[in-house]
Amino acid sequence: MEHTANHLAALNFYIDAGVDEVIGIDPVDRFAESQAPAPEKASSTPPRPARTSVAAPAPAGPRGETQAEASAKALAAAADDLEALRVAMEGFDLCPLKKTAANTVFGAGNPAADIMLVGEAPGADEDRQGQPFVGVSGQLLDRMLASIGLNRDKSYITNMLAWRPPGNRKPTPEETTMCLPFIRRHIELVGPKVLVFVGGTAATTLLDSRDGITRMRGRWFDYPAGNQTAGAIISAMPIFHPAYLLRQPALKRLAWIDLLAIKARLEDIS
Numbered sequence: 001m002e003h004t005a006n007h008l009a010a011l012n013f014y015i016d017a018g019v020d021e022v023i024g025i026d027p028v029d030r031f032a033e034s035q036a037p038a039p040e041k042a043s044s045t046p047p048r049p050a051r052t053s054v055a056a057p058a059p060a061g062p063r064g065e066t067q068a069e070a071s072a073k074a075l076a077a078a079a080d081d082l083e084a085l086r087v088a089m090e091g092f093d094l095c096p097l098k099k100t101a102a103n104t105v106f107g108a109g110n111p112a113a114d115i116m117l118v119g120e121a122p123g124a125d126e127d128r129q130g131q132p133f134v135g136v137s138g139q140l141l142d143r144m145l146a147s148i149g150l151n152r153d154k155s156y157i158t159n160m161l162a163w164r165p166p167g168n169r170k171p172t173p174e175e176t177t178m179c180l181p182f183i184r185r186h187i188e189l190v191g192p193k194v195l196v197f198v199g200g201t202a203a204t205t206l207l208d209s210r211d212g213i214t215r216m217r218g219r220w221f222d223y224p225a226g227n228q229t230a231g232a233i234i235s236a237m238p239i240f241h242p243a244y245l246l247r248q249p250a251l252k253r254l255a256w257i258d259l260l261a262i263k264a265r266l267e268d269i270s
């Protein structure tokens, strides 16, 4: 009995500390690992690639570009349609987030829609179901879309990152940069008339801005449509993330103004 109580107390301690994933059965002593002698160099058999189901990782690119970035870039560029992009991302094993995620959350909705929304990264519900924005903040996003006559059949929704950061932490700049070629190609393949960046991560990364979401929201930006349509731009507006609106309901007033501007722009172009 006391034994069980101790286990429960330990579990509660982990939950309070933010642990919400079990990624292995046996504990790993990283201190012992770091003190172990360095492995023998240059074995005659070359290491096996992590995965062979998709194109082999590209060689490291220009100075400063990691092998993972170069590989993501090559895979994204080689994807001729959304299905090919999905397969490429499902086979990409160089993003550490993928190791702890249950699913690759690619995108949902209507890829022929005029409007595409890009959020940050899947949360726990999205990771479980393999679909973007299906948790509590997704339900608010659905209500926001409905308020301007949209739904999932009249929009396409995806995220900057296809894999859930453990514990819903913010993605690191390395993770975001590594996955950038995928989301850029995703936007290029969908080719929406209007883009909505849901939250600061998507807005600042895709618009390469240092401004915060409070300064960026409600303004129209020109997003370069992609290499294959040189010079073309897509109208893009950042909005507050619904998770933020759930914590700061007073800001829904500003979100409503932004939604009306998006509705007007969609009416103008149709």
Ligand code: URA
Binding pocket: 119, 120, 121, 122, 123, 126, 131, 132, 133, 134, 135, 137, 138, 159, 199, 243
């Ligand atoms: N937050 C996001 O940014 N995306 C999701 O899919 C869910 C929550």
